[in-house]
Amino acid sequence: MQVPLLDLKDQYRSLKAEIMQEISAICDSQHFILGDKVEKLEEEIARYCGTEFACGVTSGSDALIISLMVENIGPGDEVITTPFTFFATVGAISRVGATPVFADIDPDTFNINPGEIEAKITPKTKAIIPVHLFGQCCAMDAINALAARHRLVVIEDACQAIGAEFDGRRAGSMGNYGCFSFFPSKNLGCFGDGGMVTTNDKKRIELLRMFRNHGQGSTYIHHHIGGNFRLDALQAAVLSIKLRELDKWSNAREANAAEYRALFAESKAAGQIQLPAVAKYPVRHIYNQFCILVKNGRRDELCSQLRQAGVGCTVYYPLPLHLQECFRSLGYKAGDMPVSEQVSGEILALPIFPESTFEQRQYVVKTIEKILGG
Numbered sequence: 001m002q003v004p005l006l007d008l009k010d011q012y013r014s015l016k017a018e019i020m021q022e023i024s025a026i027c028d029s030q031h032f033i034l035g036d037k038v039e040k041l042e043e044e045i046a047r048y049c050g051t052e053f054a055c056g057v058t059s060g061s062d063a064l065i066i067s068l069m070v071e072n073i074g075p076g077d078e079v080i081t082t083p084f085t086f087f088a089t090v091g092a093i094s095r096v097g098a099t100p101v102f103a104d105i106d107p108d109t110f111n112i113n114p115g116e117i118e119a120k121i122t123p124k125t126k127a128i129i130p131v132h133l134f135g136q137c138c139a140m141d142a143i144n145a146l147a148a149r150h151r152l153v154v155i156e157d158a159c160q161a162i163g164a165e166f167d168g169r170r171a172g173s174m175g176n177y178g179c180f181s182f183f184p185s186k187n188l189g190c191f192g193d194g195g196m197v198t199t200n201d202k203k204r205i206e207l208l209r210m211f212r213n214h215g216q217g218s219t220y221i222h223h224h225i226g227g228n229f230r231l232d233a234l235q236a237a238v239l240s241i242k243l244r245e246l247d248k249w250s251n252a253r254e255a256n257a258a259e260y261r262a263l264f265a266e267s268k269a270a271g272q273i274q275l276p277a278v279a280k281y282p283v284r285h286i287y288n289q290f291c292i293l294v295k296n297g298r299r300d301e302l303c304s305q306l307r308q309a310g311v312g313c314t315v316y317y318p319l320p321l322h323l324q325e326c327f328r329s330l331g332y333k334a335g336d337m338p339v340s341e342q343v344s345g346e347i348l349a350l351p352i353f354p355e356s357t358f359e360q361r362q363y364v365v366k367t368i369e370k371i372l373g374g
Helices: 009-029 036-049 060-070 087-095 114-120 140-150 202-211 233-243 246-265 299-308 325-330 338-346 358-372
Strands: 053-057 078-081 099-102 125-129 153-157 177-181 195-199 216-218 290-294 347-350
Touching (some): 009 233, 036 053, 053 060, 053 202, 060 087, 060 202, 087 099, 099 325, 114 140, 125 140, 140 153, 195 202, 246 290, 246 358, 290 299, 290 338, 299 347, 299 358
Parallel strands (some): 125 153
Antiparallel strands (some): 053 195
16 A cells, blocks of 8 residues: 555645636736735635734745844844754744754653743843644743743744644734745645745734835835745635635544544554654644654664555654754754754654545554564
8 A cells, every 4th residue: 555645636636626717817917926815815814823914925934034034133142942843943043143042842742842941041032933843832821921021022933833723822823923834745735835924913014014025115115124025926826725625624634643543552563652742731733744753763664664665754853953064053962952852863754644544544553563563
């Protein structure tokens, strides 16, 4: 049996006619940059996330960068975040000239541990970027309380978490900014790159919209040095159509995760892996990824043999960011972030996409049991 890590073809086929009609209409209009399609999506995303405003941008990476730019965070400033995340989180901090400061993760959720943050705060600290990893929200009450006490900006990296919830509030609605990615592999993905920034602050949304268009207040009148972070109308139109299906897809991912848990509970391999934990605080986990930990140093062996058996799997992430060569100048060394380092050596993502079948998940679990030997 072949079980891909992700297969978007069925999703596309179900929406193809409507999507192609929208694309054709945009091509006929020849209006490709910003415009009414982007404005419509911004209103829809703001409503979906429970925020006052949203600003369409070019990618999740640029959503992070533009949020830092609007806050005038740059050289001499520090931003606290997690070392266990996709590169863009920390790359954005460095791109604006600020210094990333790492706080280790919680061993169950893999999200930044609020208990590790306060010791990292210095007079140079300007912001915290919590990452809602794999579709599960961070402990935002604790993080926001820290930020309020130290007068710090909170930029939620919700790039993997659209629709996830913390205590009834949706990802992207709890900080000063929420940053989203619409990369094709995300739960809500477009046909290329796209992103969004959410906020509840009128002044911030005005600045975001200026900064995404080279800092223009009006045509050729520039109040700030911004960038070209504009979302294309084609991507916005695709996303508006797909957004209507997002809750259905998220529900399917949750159901698929529950089936995995039931199958693993009856598996002889259960003692050799750790299933993804659901946080003790109230959350809705939308499973952008379903990541297990493989014990006894057998992760790479399992990954290789699963692929040989036709099961798609991958490692998110094999080397935490504090140990990456490009961040060597920050002075971190092995052992500084022990939980992140342990998880990086054991983690493995399994197929969880909405259209996958029970038979495929059953095959995945049985294959894991066979490889690990019970």
